[in-house]
Amino acid sequence: MIYLDYAASAPMSDEAMQVFHELNQEVYGNASSLHDAGGKAEHILKYCRRQLAGLIHGHEDGIYFTSGGTESNILALQSVLNGLPAARRHFVTTSVEHSSIRNLVFMLQSQGWDISVMQPDSSGRITPEILLSHVREDTGLVSIQHANSETGIIQDLRELSPILKKRNILLHTDAVQTFGKIPVHADELGFDVLTVSSHKVYGPKGVGAVYIRPGVEWKPLYPGTTHEKGFRPGTVNVPGIGAFVTAAAAMAGQMKELSLHFHELRSHLFTEGQRLGIPLQPVVDETRVQVLPHIAGCYFLRAEGQYIMLECNRNGICISAGSACAAGQQEPSPSVKALGASDQEALRFIRISFGQHTTLQEIDSLLNTLHETAISKL
Amino acid sequence: MIYLDYAASAPMSDEAMQVFHELNQEVYGNASSLHDAGGKAEHILKYCRRQLAGLIHGHEDGIYFTSGGTESNILALQSVLNGLPAARRHFVTTSVEHSSIRNLVFMLQSQGWDISVMQPDSSGRITPEILLSHVREDTGLVSIQHANSETGIIQDLRELSPILKKRNILLHTDAVQTFGKIPVHADELGFDVLTVSSHKVYGPKGVGAVYIRPGVEWKPLYPGTTHEKGFRPGTVNVPGIGAFVTAAAAMAGQMKELSLHFHELRSHLFTEGQRLGIPLQPVVDETRVQVLPHIAGCYFLRAEGQYIMLECNRNGICISAGSACAAGQQEPSPSVKALGASDQEALRFIRISFGQHTTLQEIDSLLNTLHETAISKL
Known part of the structure; x- marks a missing residue:
């Protein structure tokens, strides 16, 4: 074949599989447990957070691990939207996002959220003009994919993000297809919130991450959650995360x-x-x-x-x-x-x-x- | 140590790891893809659904794979609640559920859901009397854990479920701790909706499942979702699911x-x-x-x-x-x-x-x- x-999707790399195997044998405790087996898992998790933050030139405190790109998009957008001040609850996105965002927009609209959907120009790009014609005084968050999963078209976030920064509007970008393939650099691209996935970079399926620039307000989708600083509930998949970060680092290196x-x-x-x-x-x-x-x-x-x-x-x-x-x-x-x-x-x-x-x-x-x-x- | x-949490069994390894090498396609790599993944997924259904004596059409026990509880309860008829939207649960359900109840209450929380008797059990004193004409769903993760106390669902069945009230049970350890038999226990997790039975972390008896109405939490018949969005983790089902079958066998x-x-x-x-x-x-x-x-x-x-x-x-x-x-x-x-x-x-x-x-x-x-x- x-x-x-x-x-x-891609198969796991040999290195990622090796790390998965080792972590499963040596670090199988629940990262939330307070004994050494848990502490060891928590330690590896902290290391992975630092590693992943390094790959995107962000801060480790902003990394939240999830079960994949789709969940990352769902949690990131809702958590950040829920943290927006009352006067800035207008949300702008594009018509060419991944289905996870398209479906979420549909649901948020039915819940009464005020959402504008930008159409790219005929070459698939969101231009500064298009962006400017959609942001308003009450816009709080804009979500623009880094690159499209079907056409491969890359959005020029370097050009778009200063427009938002000047207006104190947050930028989320879905970088599932770009992460590990082209540089995804927090300061250079100027995003505040980021989605990445593991199985597109030869890590295991079922793992992903969100980056939220420390300082950005957000509210847990499920209040009371203790894992991942309240961002995502559920036992943290440390062996999977270790394998993901290993695979991602290998991609970055080549x-x-x-x-x-x-x-x-x-x-x-x-x-x-x-x-x-x-x-x-x-x-x-x-x-x-x-x-x-x-x-x-x-x-x-x-x-x-x-x-x-x-x-x-x-x-x-x-x-x-x-x-x-x-x-x-x-x-x-x-x-x-x-x-x-x-x-x-x-x-x-x-x-x-x-x-x-x-x-x-x-x-x-x-x-x-x-x-x-x-x-x-x- | x-x-x-x-x-x-438990480490993955050698068999589960072996299956994970093999599936990753041979069945790494996206189960939603329409070519043979996707078809192969979809085929394994179907096999896993049938296997898991067999372990709980349910029907394969009712199995939905998730990213773990917590997500299973969150999706199962919300999807089934959203499917209840307008006249039956009262939800009953217990004060001793897993934190994922306790936190969800807190959120649902803030959204205006009418929820009653049962206290067990002094030996930790929900008795028929306690259940009867909480169900009402407008009760649509009751969630009672199969066993408590801290005390290990098992609820006698055999005794409780007929009370609900007679009144056309659905029963969800969180069987994360019991599945693979004691029989979890759909007809004998009489549940309509079930939550299980992989890493408690020597499968990988980051995998779980929900069973919804075919015929029970539910609505997707995220409309437009195509994976898992709309139940859970996101690329399906076929290697993880294969490893989970392998581990679960081994537990059942011994x-x-x-x-x-x-x-x-x-x-x-x-x-x-x-x-x-x-x-x-x-x-x-x-x-x-x-x-x-x-x-x-x-x-x-x-x-x-x-x-x-x-x-x-x-x-x-x-x-x-x-x-x-x-x-x-x-x-x-x-x-x-x-x-x-x-x-x-x-x-x-x-x-x-x-x-x-x-x-x-x-x-x-x-x-x-x-x-x-x-x-x-x-």
Whole structure:
């Protein structure tokens, strides 16, 4: 099997598995227990908090571990919204967020929250103008994803965050797809609240984290919670967290090499695709718009993405026709439609995403299958 | 280190770790993805659902996997409460539930829910009389733990559930401490909704499940959720779930032997304790009240539980002075106070909990330490 759906999930790295195994044998106590078995777990947890904070250039006191990216988004947004002063309870987000945020917005709106949803421009970006036209005097929080999980389009938070900072508006960013792949630096990007996930960076599934810049007010979603300083209730998964942080640190240590590797794979995919006459077109002009190197979001011009995905699957190659978290839904992806695509065009979307061990030979196999599929559709 | 705090957490069994390792290598796709890597994960997930349903004699369609016991309680109660008809929105629970439920009740009350909290009798049990005096015509859901995590006292759900069934009232039970230790049989106990956790039965931390009897109405806490039939959002942790179900099945397969083993350890603890003159007194008369065999909840008559726990810790033995999920709180445990103990008496509570590999020699070491501590306090 050739797996080219790393944006959906990745296997644990050997190092992460090794740490998971060791922590499970040696540090299995409940981190809340007051005896040494608990103290040892709490000690490892503290170390992990410091490590993760280091990776995002934040402060360890702001790290809260969770059960994954979705829970991180749900808890982060609700906890910070609940901490906003009464005069600043307007919340702004985008139409291209991960389904966990889209669904949450739907629920918050039904609870009476005042929420504005920004549409990106035709190249998928939230520009300063778009942001400025949505923030108001009573805006307290803005949530903009760092990069889109389907198109790979990166938002320029460096440019957007000063606009918010000047107005004392908090910025949350969902960095599930960018963390470990490109720098996610608290001060440089200027976020106040951050979501990251473990299984996208070769850590275990079921682990994630939120960063809330110390000083930012928030209120626990479930009052009375004692774990994670009240942020998330439930026994803390120390072996999983140790494995996550190990995997994340390894990604950070090879970010430049991996980025070059991904660019090479990507360039090969599109250059060879063009040479072979495969009707593969990147969703945005990558010379103008920054995209994540490991996510190749494109249109296959003569067929539905679902069909291409199944044809590839029949040939032992796993790619995707959109976010796994919305798989099975028949509607075209909002993130692709936001680029100005019609429903029909949006349904021709496919996502090819690379992993650290993906090879040029695997891309050649994919090209081969796409080529044959294209010919059969002529 | 002698670990006698298995009610707080347990290490993963070798079998569970092996399965985790294999699934991570072979089934790392996102279970929501539509290609074969996703299909394989979905297939394992389906197998796990069937396995877990078999262990509780329920139906696989009613199994929803979560990130642990706490999340299971939170999602189960809210989802089922939200599904109750308008005329039956009175909720009844007990004063001795796990902190996740106590905290949730506090939150639901602040949201305007009508909730009654039952006090057990002086032996810690919810009797039919107590239950009958709390249910009303508009009661829709009752939540009663299967056994208490601190005292080990088992509620006689067999006796209580017919009272509710007759009145069309749903029963939720938190079986985190009982699952895998004593039979948790859907029809025999008569519950409609169930909470179980993985790390108490030698599965990984960060995994749990809810059972909702098919036919029971519920509404997703986060509308729009696609995973776990809308019950819980977020990538499903298939390797963790596979490891959990493996561990749980192993426990079920040796339940009788382990129960005998725990009874032997327990009997040794109390008999030898008495012979040595250690002032150790079980919190309830075990000839009259059913308790979980692996949890020995007792008073150490001449000192605070916290002190005894620390003395044991100093001697390399991990026991607990109460639930880890409430550790660090200075207040006496509601579960111990419910037995009629004064604050001072309740603070003398200690919990010793056995694991499958706990030996008589380890109990002797504990007795030795308790004996020396008792003498020093004379």
